[in-house]
Amino acid sequence: MGGDKIKKDKRQKREDYRAAMRKDDISELPRKKFYRQRAHANPFSDHQLIYPPHPDQMDWSSLYPHYIVDDPTSPPPPAPEQTPSEPDLTPLRSKPLSKEVSVADIGCGFGGLLIALAPTMPESLILGLEIRVSVTHFVEDRIKALRAQNQEAGLYRNVGVLRANTMKFLPNFFRKAQLEKVFICFPDPHFKIRKHKQRIVSTTLNSEYAYVVKPGGVVYTITDVLDLHEWMVQHFDAHPSFERVSEEEQEADPCVAIMRTETEEGKKVERHKGQKHVALFRRLEDPAW
Amino acid sequence: MMVLPYHLIKVCGSTVFAAQGGDIHSFNLALEYVSSWKHPVPQVNESNGPPAEAQESPAQEEPPTKRRKVEPGQEQSPKGRRAKSTNGQPKNKKQLPGNERPFIQGLYATTDGRHVVAVTGSDKTIWVFEHDGVGNLKQLSQRAMPKRPCSLALTRDNLTILSADKFGDVYALPLLPSPTPPTTTSVTPGATTPSAPSPPASGPDESRSASATPSAATPNIFKPQATALTVHTKRNLKALENQKISLGRRALEEQLNRPQFELTLLLGHVSMLTAIAVATTTVPNDDDQGQGGERVREYILTADRDEHIRVSRGMPQAHVIERFCLGHEDFVSRLCVAPGGRAGVLISGGGDDDLFMWDWAEGRLLGRAGVLEHVNGVVGGGGGEGEEAGVGKVAVTRVFACGWEGGVGVFVVVERIPAIFRYELLEDNTLQHRETIPTAGNPLDIEALEAPGATPRLLVAVYPSSPAEGSSNPSSFIALDKDETGWRQTDVKNLPAGGDIDISDTELQKMLYSTETLRKLSDFD
Secondary structure (H helix, E strand, O other): OHHHHHHHHHHHHHHHHHHHHHOOOOOOOOOHHHOOOOOOOOOOOOOOOOOOOOHHHOOOOOOOHHHEOOOOOOOOOOOOOOOOOOOOOOOOOOOOEOOOEEEEEEOOOOOHHHHHHHHHOOOOEEEEEEOOHHHHHHHHHHHHHHHHHOOOOOOOOOEEEEEOOHHHHHHHHOOOOOEEEEEEEOOOOOOOHHHHHHOOOOHHHHHHHHHHEEEEEEEEEEEOOHHHHHHHHHHHHHOOOEEEOOHHHHHHOHHHHHHHHHOHHHHHHHHOOOOOEEEEEEEOOOOOO | OEEOOEEEEEEEOOEEEEEEOOEEEEEEOOOOEEEEEEOOOOOOOOOOOOHHHHHHOHHHOOOHHHHHOOHHHHHHOOHHHHHHHHHOOOOOOOOOOOOOOOOEEEEEEOOOOOEEEEEEOOOOEEEEEEEOOOOOEEEEEEEEOOOOEEEEEEOOOOOEEEEEEOOOEEEEEEOOOOOOOOOOOOOOOOOOOOOOOOOOOOOOOOOOOOOOOOOOOOOOOOOOOOOOOOOOOHHHHHHHHHHHHHHHHHHHHHHHHOOOOOOEEEEEOOOOEEEEEEEEEEEEOOOOOOOOOEEEEEEEEEEEOOOOEEEEEOOOOOOOEEEEOOOOOOOEEEEEEOOOOOOOEEEEEEOOOEEEEEEOOOOEEEEEEEOHHHHHHHHHHHHOOOOOOOOOOOOEEEEEEEEEOOEEEEEEEEOOOOEEEEEEEOOOOOEEEEEEEEOOOEEEEEEEEOOOOOOOEEEEEEEOOOOOOOOOOOOOEEEEEEEOOEEEEEEOOOOOOOOEEOOOHHHHHHHHOOOHHHOOOOOOO
């Protein structure tokens, strides 16, 4: 009984806090403790997810309001591959953006990487995708606060976050070859053999990454679990659409340093003095056939 | 006791195969009974391995998603013991549900008519038969798949079976297994060499593009996956300890459970697959040899419960996703590539109110055609019993196309609706509803006997609306012919005896009407 009471109070506090954070004039950074959620989500279950049936029906304007093209007469620069005479799939391009998302952080967690990447890639729209609701809300509030705090500098306008199950719905958000960079940082290791299908990297899923990443684009992976690292390397190596990026090139990539130090998990691993294993994979051109 | 209805029909050359429960009966073109094949009724437990071992092996369990629903309750009570059982396999009680009978779930034939392929559900088995051309089947092989196959397709050369399973994976297996038992299922990737693979520009790229997959079972060196550096809590460290202990045993089990036949993982969705089809395009031959002419490209189309239709290249490049056909807002259950020179058009149906027409090679929606409105024409308009308001949703179970009166006829069956909906695929790729053909019972499957110069004869398996009570059994296998006056129904006579089974009507319905269950529950998070 008492436990229930405490739980309820805690939940109430959370809700009050989060409701307060939603208000427009708040520019204080959110506190994680009100957004914690169990670290694992089952990618096979039918979460109550919102996703567009087709990438053209995705309304990005609420995520990146500063990139909305004001002049409605100018044609949207990202030319969709489809003819305008689309029956029934009327693209929701009422508020087109001047550019489209080109960097995705799959499983962005509390958004450390997104926030660190945003100022270093001011020309790119960066999207974090996270399956856990509360954590997604945290990142939303974090971005909102940071945008408010850096109003003059205009920072953090190029990051956004979405709740999504990317293992199922990546192609609902991104067109073929839309992305330049995809980050997969400290994914759930799923140690049990029978859970391996739930791993975010597998040869069959890599085909979907290959679909959304343009040739020449790069998939970044980092983990503290050596076995998972080997698993990811093995599966990307085995996939004909990817090749491993050489060590020199990897270390020269500024994103790698950010990935090592700025992700929340990266910091935690640092505290525990764990190892961090990095591997980058370049999307190759599809073979002729 | 119930007499099982016929539920699948497949025309194969001059023979008609029809499935009834676990039996396959064959008929000649005059629909006279020829012979039967009966499923060798299950030996209760899985055939390989003693039952004690089967209890602990993860591979033979149903997908974890299914089990998990039961587990939370068990997990709560004996809290102190969890450390042990989380690591070892949870000891689930093995119980065969009453409806887990070996029903034939799919019936396929090679284009040359020389082989018939069947899938049975509960034992996840793919059966291949040699067909003598006049209706006699000789069983050639029996292969139990790792997961339950949902839909099969045959490649254009009739040499390979593509099996799409409940777990979202598509496997390729040779129609006729090679006599030498395979040792490895796939090319082992150079796991340890970080060097770049050969660039794809180097020629036709046959060598490494077989898109063979290092499946979960491939690594044969087992070692602890977490280390003391990655897990920290006392409980997790204990779990790690236990994991190390059980690894050796598990490695052995994995070895034993691996299928003992050639099996290649081609592609996979993270969703239950519902349909697979093979389609082709013809492109001008523009390679350096300058031979000219044309060549055919084969594609694999896969549909899943999460509204996707994926277009992948055919073997050996099945890892390349060319397109998605996106637009469905509920599950997709059926794919139908249009016949008669219209192979560029794909018709898909499922839990949406409409059928969708696609230019599948471009991933472009061509149009939609309503189903729900016509269903309500049947159910709401006096045809149904008491349901005046009609239905709010439909689950398309069959989309079958054939040449029809000089054009392309598309026949659609909807779950639990006693009618067949005939559409015509017009030249401009719209799908026009032409008529609704009422049937005496809910159709379960439909095929057509095409004869040159004549209107095809429809063969329909129906679940008779009123199960027989003493009176002569209403036939569940009928032929429909169209003439000037309308549709004429002929019951197929002299059906082989048998097919009685101790199963309740509700249970039987659950087995026959499973498409609607693909719909997602809206109040779930």
